[in-house]
Amino acid sequence: MANELTCRELVELVTDYFENALSETERARVREHLASCDGCDTYVEQMRQTIQTLGKLEEKDVSPEAEEKLRRVFWKWKDEQGK
């Protein structure tokens, strides 16, 4: 498949991933990316913890603020990797 996710695409999908709102195909692509990208794997793990802390995981809608915050955490982390 020439359809590998980029890290940016993963960030776009990850909220839906946690909400189980992705199709099987999309979930498989996310898992595939996580298996081959340590950075995103770590990010998703951190995000999982953040969502639990925010208590939003069971809610259908993660607030835009929370989502924005998670995105900032991710890009800050990317910067720190110097990539």
Ligand SMILES: [Zn+2]
């Ligand atoms: Zn990645």
